[in-house]
Amino acid sequence: MTETDSLPERKRGSGVKMVYDLLRDEILDLKIAPGSPIDEVQLAERFKMSRTPIREALVRLAGEGLIETLPNRSTMVSNIDFMNLHTFFDALVLMYRVTTRLAAQSHRPEDLAVIRGFHEDYAAALAARDSLTMIATNAAFHASIAEAGRNPYFTSLFRRLLDEGRRILQLYYQSYEEQFPQRFVDEHAAIIAAIEARDIDEADRLGKAHAEAIVAQVQKLFSRNDRLDIAL
Amino acid sequence: MTETDSLPERKRGSGVKMVYDLLRDEILDLKIAPGSPIDEVQLAERFKMSRTPIREALVRLAGEGLIETLPNRSTMVSNIDFMNLHTFFDALVLMYRVTTRLAAQSHRPEDLAVIRGFHEDYAAALAARDSLTMIATNAAFHASIAEAGRNPYFTSLFRRLLDEGRRILQLYYQSYEEQFPQRFVDEHAAIIAAIEARDIDEADRLGKAHAEAIVAQVQKLFSRNDRLDIAL
DNA sequence: TGCATTTTATTTGTCGACAAGAAAAATACA
């Protein structure tokens, strides 16, 4: 894998963001497994910079819960807390509802173009059966709806949940080569229509149903796994 | 004001947390005004440590939105966004509801002791007319209810909102020497009772009413200020 | 061999120094 080569000229201050963005994506795409140790020196060599900016990127990632750092001892990629998945699902469903609802209420015409853009990206990824892109664009689609709702508090929590969801869905599609249902695309289209029509209750209802459908699928998988674990 | 003196012996790793906690409190208590510049060198001198741990504390504070940092140029205490207070109130009311509701559903007996502790602290602060302590213990009271609900996603958003609320309430009680209503203490007691009885709907209802009462009070003040601003 | 203790190794936390960027001050020029 060819890394960051040929350009030792980096603009002052861009290093942190670069390391942050890259590590974040690698974590969310499960390119680095949960629980993996993270070595500052190694990263410093890889990105050809000193430990200081690396450290700052790590502090930020820790702030978002993507990595965990034991005092004086290693820092590692956060594990997925399977024991408490239900708290994740609770929060996710509520945020799906709230953000979709607010989007129907507060969106501006130009927001719809952005949302439709991600909607099409998602449909394309599904047609291409590219699960990694599907997962990322699905998250981007819902995040753009949240942005249209214009409540930064909800948006930031929802983004965090969608991020965590990327890791979980990754697992989901890794273990089972499920059929990616066309249904999700249709539901997205329906949600867009409700937002455009400013039908708040319908947006809420669709958001809730959409979220619960996804949650139900994932839960079905994990309950199967749970039984296996117990059986062994 | 005598500062951190006489103990140059600090444990390795404790410096960051100390600076973080102290700055956080000073920001939330409005001891440092919104918009004030923050100088790393000055802080380094004040705490008698190098800029590196100071910097880490600042990065964390920035992650929570308490300070804002302009690239290559100063970093300052975040301003309170009066234009979009309604988004804050929306989020606050919803989180009051959700966390109170979850506490009624999921709390354990030992949680109630903690909650009652903050409840009494709050009542004592009110009796003493100590608004600063009132505001802080009120936030701690509701945060402890959220903890009893055991959903870390909701808890962390709610904590952030309560923090921001501390700054806003500070303004509120600074500009007007309002009567601190006994009513809030009674409402807190009613909320505790509903949680203990595991009456989810009642907890939700009380949480919502309590939140809306506070919001209404603050909005009344700010709408007065708004009119003044327009008049000038 | 099995366990306690010392030694080594590895990784983090902190430091002081230096250079880049941007604002403020000083200078030049009309």
Added chain:
DNA sequence: TGTATTTTTCTTGTCGACAAATAAAATGCA
């Protein structure tokens, strides 16, 4: 006197080095 340009100043971003803390390895001892 007023504006454009250069110089200075001040703050941040980055670096390499060192010391503390912990884990792993080595040693001693029964």
